[in-house]
Amino acid sequence: MKDKQVLVRSAQLQDIADICRLCGQLGYPVEESGVASRLKTILADVEQAVFVAVNQNGGVIGWVHVLQVLYLETEPFAEIGGLIVEETFRGQGTGKMLMQAAEEWAIKNTLLDIRLRSNSIRENAHVFYKAIGYQHVKTQFTFHKRITG
Numbered sequence: 071m072k073d074k075q076v077l078v079r080s081a082q083l084q085d086i087a088d089i090c091r092l093c094g095q096l097g098y099p100v101e102e103s104g105v106a107s108r109l110k111t112i113l114a115d116v117e118q119a120v121f122v123a124v125n126q127n128g129g130v131i132g133w134v135h136v137l138q139v140l141y142l143e144t145e146p147f148a149e150i151g152g153l154i155v156e157e158t159f160r161g162q163g164t165g166k167m168l169m170q171a172a173e174e175w176a177i178k179n180t181l182l183d184i185r186l187r188s189n190s191i192r193e194n195a196h197v198f199y200k201a202i203g204y205q206h207v208k209t210q211f212t213f214h215k216r217i218t219g
């Protein structure tokens with residue numbers, strides 16, 4: 071059943087605790103102080119945005135982060151930095167609403183290409199992205215090196 075009572079708005083600093091709780095559900099246990107610092111930076115940056123979904127009780131039940139990416143070899147594009155809907159509110163159209171907010175932000179910023187990367191184990195998310203019009207275009211390896219001074 072679609073929940074018509076959910077609204078999407080820009081994130082505010084007062085949302086930090088809820089954003090952190092949802093980061094945990096996304097698989098990223100985070101320190102609130104680190105999220106607070108990064109959210110302040112993001113909110114002050116015109117090249118990125120965070121939107122939250124709020125239910126009829128005023129509770130934050132999801133968030134999406136969208137940012138402009140600039141690489142030498144391609145036109146600038148928008149990328150989804152993260153997306154999460156509270157476990158008990160999934161399947162009610164909230165993820166789609168958050169993605170629509172991200173897409174509207176991209177269009178306003180003249181970014182007509184929107185991309186995202188999703189871990190291969192997130193099969194439910196892949197079904198979701200296809201349902202809302204995204205195409206799986208390539209599969210990549212991710213490399214990482216911890217730089218120690």
Ligand SMILES: CC(C)(COP(=O)(O)OP(=O)(O)OC[C@H]1O[C@@H](n2cnc3c(N)ncnc32)[C@H](O)[C@@H]1OP(=O)(O)O)[C@@H](O)C(=O)NCCC(=O)NCCS
Nearest residue numbers: 153154155160161162163164165166188194195197198201
């Ligand atoms: C992926 C996620 C954000 C989707 O949010 P959601 O609110 O549950 O999705 P919606 O209810 O808006 O679904 C939109 C469409 O996708 C479809 N869909 C979503 N999840 C689905 C699933 N598991 N299986 C089948 N279809 C699915 C819905 O049926 C709906 O289709 P419709 O518009 O034709 O009715 C949410 O499941 C989530 O937070 N997952 C865990 C975190 C995660 O994987 N994030 C993405 C990281 S890349």
